[in-house]
Amino acid sequence: MSDKPISQDTSRAPTSQKRATPIQAGAKDAIGGSVSVTIDGEKTKVPLGTTILEACREMGVHIPTLCHHSDLCIAGVCRVCVVEVEGMRTLQAACAFPITAPITVRTHTAQVRRSRRHIIDLMLKYHYGECYACGRNNNCELQALAKEYGVDFFRFGHPDKPMHDVDRSSHSVVRDMNKCVLCRRCVRTCIDLQEVGVLEAIERGEETTISTYLDKPLGDVVCINCGQCINRCPTGALRANDPTDEVWAAIEDPTKHVVIQTAPSPRAGIGECFGLEPGTPMTYEMNTALRRCGFDKIFDTNFTADLTIIEEGTELLIRLYKALVEKDTEVALPQYTSCSPGWVKYLEHFNPEMIPNLSTAKSPQQMFGAVIKTYYAKMHNIDPKDIVTVALMPCSAKKFECNRPEMCDSGFKDVDYGLTTRELGKMISEAGIDLPAMPKSDFDDPFGTATGSGVIFGATGGVMEAALRTVIxxxxxCKVEDLFEHADILPVRGFEGVRYVELPITEVGPVPEIVSHLVPNWDWLKGATLKVAVAHGTANAKKVLDDIKAGGKFSECHFIEFMGCPGGCIGGGGQPIPTSPEIRAARAAAIYAEDADCEVRKSHENPAVLKIYNDFLMEGPCGHLSHKLLHTGYTARGKYIS
Amino acid sequence: MTLMTQQERLRGELESLVAQYGTARNALMPILQEVQRKYYRIDDYAIQVIADLLDIHPVEVHSVVSFYSFLDFKPKGRFVVRLCQTLCCEMADKDRVARQLSNDLGIEFGQTTPDGKFTLEYANCIGMCDQGPALLVNDKVHTRVTPEMVNQIIESCRQVFGLHATQPMEH
Incomplete structure (x- = not known):
């Protein structure tokens, strides 16, 4: 067993691109610990190795940036942040200049202003498209820069016709290279942050383009549809595949019964589309807005999140029973979560041999689709062919997931459309609704009752926390509250890339009724230690998988939560732009606050969940009908591209 | 005896190259150069195998191959003739040499002969400014090239084919 710690550094960038961190000579005021810098005549001291950009921000001096992003390694390619450094022949990129000796910086001399303006003018020379006809209108960093530098004519010209075809081959991500300014944020996101490696800069000089492998359509390469590139694109070159027209058409069709399920994360993020601070919960205002938009029923995806916990938890107990009691060596452990469609596709591409480890339970979105078109349709006597299910998700990969050919277990397409938070924000504005001013209203029955466990699915560690609350x-x-204060299982929370937790099971109770058909007693778990881990962002997932393949400590885990996006769903590719570690932390705080306010906080206590097992899925969790409707299979895709 | 496909053979060769140069990022260039030298191109399959062996992504290798003029994705001829197009060679009347090359090989610049023997292209400065016009045939430099010499240079290349038509080229 290797005890090599898992590095928190997700960037594989060459050392030259990583930020310089010289060995600190003690405190800031120690000799060699800090260095003095004069910015626009004002003198200050900063820790050795601070970049000019960071020093300026510290002092409140604004430096424009474009290729710089707080989640990504330094690139220094756009040159918009150039400043004058005394004694240097040329202007320097503030984002890529670590201060290691006392320097004098001037940030807005005539030369600096002219250079920045010319750089913006040059970008506009190759940027095709009118701002009115762009999804990023008013939320575009290039547009903002043009405004900041007073661009009022195209100094170097402006394309009057498109130079590239728009790639619409993917269910999730649309690529419009006409709008690309070659900042390489998507490249660094895809390669460093996510370790998927779909996008890179091809050719050089003025022929450079951002391209997939061999310029294949995005639908034909190893793209996992996580949409992190969309969240980081400064312009409209990358965007999600927008189904709002189809959703509006369904709403306006009187023969259709349009049902929307809303995931936990969009409610923590949608406020940002309406100018609110990140982390302002909009759960109940959003319900009213959705009703006014014309949706017939508004359900909470938390219901099926709870169902997922029961199904996935039962599956884990069955696997453990087979491995520990029946000594079945074929059982695949650790079990991986399957809620995140980006992560699922990542595994299918990069580690297809590990598919048996993936829980067969569907994601909450797909469970809900199947339940609505069977259980709900029967209960309300509606023909499932007239039901249109829309899923509001923080995620672009959910659009791909609902279009998977196998996701038709109800006899119809289980989920018809996946909407992102941004797209719903657009629909609400189109309907002339001011979201923050909406009165509050609750979800519709029969799936209205949500538990705190379902809500926290949105943050990294949430699925694990929900599962542990139930499994314990x-x-x-005993009650979880006896072991963890307020049932908050803090060790699995947080934003470290990989977390590992051990829980010794010192005593066992009687087998509750819901799983009594599966195991006779819990004696075989007495004295065992439950080992679980949490990873978010597929770069971190890769580290855990590499460790498992090498037989490291993660190979001895029983259950591992993987989320495709950094921060989990709250940082998903369908969430409002921009994103940063601070914004994700604020959204997560909103989700944990909603959990704390919930009356019922454990999945197995959700009355609606107990009812569905009583009335519909009568064989219990992992029974025949739940296998048909709530479980699925996976496709080994491999990474070879032909 | 089992049949070995060309892909299996290539994979074996790449594995021994990786064993020789290691799996660090900086091993990529020498590996690509060896493949280019042997196969006159770096094809789709080779890129994916190299990426897999070095634990990087195929698109990164594709990016490197597309960046360098001396690494090729599309097949090149056995002899790549690169005529310098920079200022000094231009002034030393490189155009006459260019016309002769184009005429003798029967192709335009940027093209490969249909038999796959010659590729003709322009190069930027090759550092022979005092001895222009200069051209490179694979790794060999020819200086103060005249149209008459073009014929000899091409002929000497053709001779190689005549003598060792079935054997790999030496450079």
Missing amino acids: ELVVG
Whole structure:
């Protein structure tokens, strides 16, 4: 067993592109610990190795940036942040200049202003498209820069016709290279942050383009549809595949019963589309807005999140029982979560041999689709062919997931359309609704009751926390509150890339009724230690998988939560732009606050969940009908591109 | 005896190259150069195998191959003739040499002969400014090239084919 710590550094960038961190000579005021810098005549001291950009921000001096992003490694390619450094022949990029000796910087001399303006003019020379006809109108960093530098004519010209075809081959991501300014944020996102490696700069000089491998359509390469590139694109070159026209058409069709399920993360993010601070919860205002838009029923995806916990938790107990009691060596452990469609496709591409480890439980979105078109349709006597299910998700990969050919277990396409938070924001504005001013209203029955466990699915560690709350109570028989204050399982929370937790099971309780058909007693778990781990962002997932393949400590885990996006769903590719570690932390705080306010906080106590097992899925979790409707299979895709 | 496909052979060769140069990022260039030298191109399959062996992404290798003029994705001829197009060679009347090359090989610049033997292209300065016009045939430099010499240079290349038509080229 290797004890090599998993590095928190997700960037594989060459050392030259990583930020310089000289060995600190003690405190800031120690000799050699800090260095003095004069910015626009004002003198200050900063820690050795601070970049000019950081020093300026510290002092409140604004430097324009474009290729710089707080989640990504330094690139220094756009040159918009150039400043004058005394004694240097040329202007320097502030984002890529670590201060290691006392320097004098001037940030807005005539030369600096002219250079920045010319750089923006040059970008506009190759940027095709009118701002009115762009999804990023008013939320575009290039547009903002043009305004900031007073661009009032195209000094070097402006293309009057498109130079590239728009790639619409993917269900999730649309690539319009006409709008690309070659900042390479998507490249660094795809390669460093996500370790997927779909996009790179091809050719050089003025022939450079951002391209997929061999310029294949995005739908034919190893793209996992996470949409992180969309969140970081400064312009409209990358965007999600927008189904709002189809959704409006369904709403306006009187023969259709349009049902929307809303995931936990969009409610923590949608406020940002209406100018609110990140982390302002909009759950109940959004319900009213959705009703006014014309949706017939508004359900909470948390219901199926709870169902996922029961199904996936039961599956884990069955696997453990087979491995520990029946000594079945074929059982694949650790079990991986399957809620995140980006992560699922990542595994299908890069580690297809590990597909048996993936839980067969569908994601909450797909479970809900199947339940609505069977259970709900029967209950309300509606023909499932007239039901249109829309899923509001923080995610672009969910659009791909609902279009998977196998996701038709209800006899119809289980989920018809996946909407992102941004797209719903657009629909609400189109309907002339001011979201923050909406009165509050609740979700519709029969799936209205949500638990805190479902809500926290949105943040990294949430699925694990929800699963542990249930597993502890089912197995140990005591209350989670007795072990963890307020049932907050803090060790699995946080934003470290990979977390590992051990929980010794010292005593066991009686087998509760819901799983009594599967195991006779819990004695075989007594004295065992439950080992779980959490990873978010596929770069971190890769580290855990590499460790498992090498037989490291993660190979001894029982259950691992993987999320495709950094921060989990709250940082998903369908969430409002921009994103940063601070914004993601604020959204996560909103989700944990909603959890704390919930009356029922454990999945197995959700009355609607107990009812569905009583009335519909009568064989219990992992029974025949739940296997048909709530479980799925996966496709080994491999990474070879032909 | 089992049949070995060309892809399996290539994979074996790439594995031994990786064993020789290692799997660090900076091993990529020498590996690509060896493949280019042997196969006159770096094809789709080779890129994906190299990426897999070095634990990087195929698109990164594609990016490197597309960046360098001396690495090629599309097949090149056995002899790549690169005529310098920079200022000094231009003034030393490189155009006459260019016309002769084009005429003798029967192709335009940027093209490869249909038999796959010659590729003709322009190069930027090759550092022979005092001895122009200069051209490169694979790794060999020819200086103060005249149209008459073009014929000899091409002929000497053709001779190689005549003598060792079935054997790999030496450079």
